Amino acid sequence: MAEWDVAVVGGGPGGLAAAHAAASGGARTIVLERAEHPRYKTCGGGLIGTSLSIAGPRIAVPARDTVDAITFTDRGGRAFTRRTRHRPLLTMVRRDDFDFAWYGAAVAAGAHVRQNAQVRTVGQDADAATVTLADGEVITARTVIGADGSAAVTSRHVGVTFEQQDLGLEVELAATPGDRAAYRGRVLLDWGPVPGSYGWVFPKDDELTVGVIMAKGKGAETKQYLSDFLAQLGLADRKVVRDSGHLTRCRSVGAPLRRGRVLVVGDAAGLLEPWTREGISYALRSGTWAGEVAARARTPEELAEYDRVIERRLAPEMAAGRRMLNVFCRHPRLMHAAMRTPVGWRAFQSFCRGELSMAGVLQRKPIRLAVGLAGGRDRLP
Numbered sequence: 001m002a003e004w005d006v007a008v009v010g011g012g013p014g015g016l017a018a019a020h021a022a023a024s025g026g027a028r029t030i031v032l033e034r035a036e037h038p039r040y041k042t043c044g045g046g047l048i049g050t051s052l053s054i055a056g057p058r059i060a061v062p063a064r065d066t067v068d069a070i071t072f073t074d075r076g077g078r079a080f081t082r083r084t085r086h087r088p089l090l091t092m093v094r095r096d097d098f099d100f101a102w103y104g105a106a107v108a109a110g111a112h113v114r115q116n117a118q119v120r121t122v123g124q125d126a127d128a129a130t131v132t133l134a135d136g137e138v139i140t141a142r143t144v145i146g147a148d149g150s151a152a153v154t155s156r157h158v159g160v161t162f163e164q165q166d167l168g169l170e171v172e173l174a175a176t177p178g179d180r181a182a183y184r185g186r187v188l189l190d191w192g193p194v195p196g197s198y199g200w201v202f203p204k205d206d207e208l209t210v211g212v213i214m215a216k217g218k219g220a221e222t223k224q225y226l227s228d229f230l231a232q233l234g235l236a237d238r239k240v241v242r243d244s245g246h247l248t249r250c251r252s253v254g255a256p257l258r259r260g261r262v263l264v265v266g267d268a269a270g271l272l273e274p275w276t277r278e279g280i281s282y283a284l285r286s287g288t289w290a291g292e293v294a295a296r297a298r299t300p301e302e303l304a305e306y307d308r309v310i311e312r313r314l315a316p317e318m319a320a321g322r323r324m325l326n327v328f329c330r331h332p333r334l335m336h337a338a339m340r341t342p343v344g345w346r347a348f349q350s351f352c353r354g355e356l357s358m359a360g361v362l363q364r365k366p367i368r369l370a371v372g373l374a375g376g377r378d379r380l381p
């Protein structure tokens, strides 16, 4: 008999959503988190509507701001701002607040969350999976859900392979009264100097999160982009509250999501929107589905339902995101121009609000045609 029905490795949005779902489904659930909540995580903290629709019914979302305007710039120039009068486009959270709210929800649902518990290895045999902690303690569970982020121990056990890796660099700046007034309710997105790169300013009331993302392996260019971006924005002299970097990884098409009794979710599975690198909605969705399946399944064969859900629901979205990234890499100016058009702006708004998935955006006839003409087919599986 395994000690636990479900052991979750990692207490980010993926792991805590999984624990919430598993415990709500009646499973004896433990979460092993190496840090202690509330803890910082390098992340823009921008929630699209898809994230909100999962979080809203389960936690009080700790919003620092809601966004109804986006300023677009192309390598610091050609600025224009688009506004919406309808529902907000994005909700801004700090990840320490957001993840802490999920921690509370998972505990309230009956999960046991053990903090300062670093997992070193994962293993399994025919009857159970095992998780070994840094202090040597071994925990057994019927199912292990790996949610330990983009440098995951569990990814290696499952054998996930990745086809896209990016480095995100971010600074949290103390916002002056002028910054707060300038950015309240508004984000800024900048199409960057290297194909596929972009930068952002996300308002968090008393702080501004300024970040850039670029393909891994270009550390010097990524740093230079962040420093040029801050200078262009006139923010280079602000007090830096925190300065950090983190990798994002997108899984290869068809990469495994599970090995026997161990399944992976969120960043550990490389589930991430390839163009925007939006990952919170992927972590919340995959975590919730994994937790629901794990609460019901008794055997590895029954756990295979999780693989099918991801292939059906998230794989098409990632394929669409790869096409968008491909067009963006080849024609960054086209993306910039598209946001000026009613069709482009409407589609982007619908994506932000969670009304359309990326695959849904590409099904819009004018966008499908434009993406086809711009050569967005090449990287289709």
Ligand SMILES: Cc1cc2nc3c(=O)[nH]c(=O)nc-3n(C[C@H](O)[C@H](O)[C@H](O)COP(=O)(O)OP(=O)(O)OC[C@H]3O[C@@H](n4cnc5c(N)ncnc54)[C@H](O)[C@@H]3O)c2cc1C
Binding pocket: 009, 010, 011, 012, 013, 014, 015, 032, 033, 034, 035, 041, 042, 043, 044, 045, 046, 047, 048, 117, 118, 119, 120, 147, 148, 149, 150, 151, 152, 153, 167, 168, 169, 170, 211, 245, 246, 247, 248, 265, 266, 267, 268, 272, 277, 278, 279, 280, 281, 283
């Ligand atoms: C610079 C940057 C900006 C981003 N901005 C956004 C954004 O604005 N909106 C958005 O939707 N997405 C954004 N993302 C992506 C988003 O941050 C991730 O997709 C999301 O955090 C994935 O959640 P997760 O639960 O899978 O992993 P994580 O949030 O990384 O959580 C993993 C958890 O596991 C724990 N852990 C790790 N290893 C172990 C171990 N061995 N044992 C125990 N615990 C362990 C960690 O401490 C952590 O708490 C951004 C990413 C980057 C890098």
